[in-house]
Amino acid sequence: MTSTQPQPQPQPPGYAFDNDNGHAGEQHRALTAGYDGLSVGRLAGLGLRDGLRCLEVGAGGGSVARWLAARVAPTGSVLATDIKPHHIAPAEGLEVAVHDITRDPLPECAFDVIHARLVLLHLPERLQVLERLVRALRPGGRIQLDDFDETTYGPLIPLGGLRGGDAAEVYATYIAAKQRLLEAAGVDLTWGRSMAAAMEQAGLTDIDTEPHVQSWRCHSPGTALQIHNTHHLRTRFLAVGVTDEDLRAARRVMSHPHFLAASCLMYSAQGRRPY
Ligand SMILES: C[S@@+](CC[C@H](N)C(=O)[O-])C[C@H]1O[C@@H](n2cnc3c(N)ncnc32)[C@H](O)[C@@H]1O
Numbered sequence: 001m002t003s004t005q006p007q008p009q010p011q012p013p014g015y016a017f018d019n020d021n022g023h024a025g026e027q028h029r030a031l032t033a034g035y036d037g038l039s040v041g042r043l044a045g046l047g048l049r050d051g052l053r054c055l056e057v058g059a060g061g062g063s064v065a066r067w068l069a070a071r072v073a074p075t076g077s078v079l080a081t082d083i084k085p086h087h088i089a090p091a092e093g094l095e096v097a098v099h100d101i102t103r104d105p106l107p108e109c110a111f112d113v114i115h116a117r118l119v120l121l122h123l124p125e126r127l128q129v130l131e132r133l134v135r136a137l138r139p140g141g142r143i144q145l146d147d148f149d150e151t152t153y154g155p156l157i158p159l160g161g162l163r164g165g166d167a168a169e170v171y172a173t174y175i176a177a178k179q180r181l182l183e184a185a186g187v188d189l190t191w192g193r194s195m196a197a198a199m200e201q202a203g204l205t206d207i208d209t210e211p212h213v214q215s216w217r218c219h220s221p222g223t224a225l226q227i228h229n230t231h232h233l234r235t236r237f238l239a240v241g242v243t244d245e246d247l248r249a250a251r252r253v254m255s256h257p258h259f260l261a262a263s264c265l266m267y268s269a270q271g272r273r274p275y
Contacts, residue, residue: 011239015122016185019060019084023232028061028087030228031118034221035266038212039117039146040067042268046142052112054078055136057101058119062088068115069093079111101129108135117146120195124186127198134202137273143204146268149192149211150179154262162258171261174242174250178229181236192267204271214263216254222263223254 017027043064048054048071056065056078065080065088072078073093080088081099088096099106101116102125114133120126133143156162156171179189188194196209216222230237230247237247253259 011181011184011236013124013184013186015083016182016187016236017232019082019087021232023228024087025061026228027225027232028063030221030225032061032063034214034225035117035146036063036067038266038268039064039115039144042144042146042210042270043068043113043115046113046144046270048072048113050075052076053110054113054115055111055133056080057114057116057133058082059085059088059096060118062091062094062096064115064117065094066091068113101132106132106136109138111136112138112141114141114143115146116144118148120145121147121150121191122185122187126188126191127202130198130202134204134273139273139275141273142270143199143273144268144270145195145199146266147192147195149265149267150182150187150189152192152265154213156253157260157262159260160258162253162256162260167253167256170246170249170253173246174226174230174253177237177240177242177246178233180240181233184240185236192265195267195269199269199271202271203274205274206272207269208271209267209269211265211267213265216259216261216263218255218257218259223259227251227254 052072053076054068059065059080059082062080065078069078069091077093079095081097083100085096085098120129123129153175156168196207199207214222230251
C-alpha cells in the first residue's frame, strides 16, 4: 500500500504563519482571547486620549487596533499595518494598510503610540525594525512591544488521567519541535526577554518590562493557540521530522480534561522616545 504521508520538504525561512492559511482565523481569535487583556491593560496606562495618532504593526485580526481606535477617534486615528491585513474589520478612526515593516516607507516623528505584538519576534531584521519604529515616534511618544520568550514553556503538570510519563513526553516533544521550526524560520526564541535591552540600545527611555505567565488548561486560549499551531504549521512540523501521528498525539494531550502546563512567558515592554 502506498503511504499518503507527504515527504517532508525543507521550508524557506521567513514568517512561519500565513494570514491566507485556513487556520489563521483560529490563530487571531486565540490571540485576542488570550492576550488582548494584557496588551490593552498595559496600553491603557499610556494615557490614550482623543486626538492621538497610533500605529499598530502586524495587526493580524485587528482587535488591538480597533480598541486603540475607539480611544483616540474621532479626532485621532490608528494606522493598522500588515503584510496581509485582510482579517482586519473596519472601524471608525482605523486606517488599514498593506505594509511590510522591514522595508516599506514609514513616516518619521508621526505617531504618539506604537504597538506591536508577536511581530518583531518573527523578523530577523527586528533590531533595524525597532530603530525604524523609534524614528516613527514623535518625541515623547511611547512604544509597547508584547512578545513571547519561546524558551520558557513549563513542562506538563502530571494530574489525573495525565499522570503517566507518556503524555509529558509527547508534550515536551511537541514544544521542542515547535522551537526548532520557529528557529529555522528566523525567530529569536529569547526575544521576549531581550527586548528591554534592545529598546535601551535603540535610544528609548523610561523602559518598563513585565513578564506574564498563564495556566494553560484544556480549553484555555493559550492551549487553543498551541492546538491551532499543530494545524497551521503542519508543513513546517513535517519539515523538522514530526509526523502527523506525533501531531495527533500532541492534540490528544492538550485536549485532555486534565491538561495543565505553565505557558511560555509573554513580555510586555514599554519605552519612550526622548524629547
Ligand atoms: C503572530 S501574528 C500576530 C498578530 C497580532 N499582532 C496579534 O498579536 O494578535 C503576526 C502578524 O504579523 C504580520 N507580519 C508578519 N511579517 C510582517 C512584516 N514584515 N510586516 C508587517 N506585518 C508582518 C503577519 O501577517 C501577522 O498578521
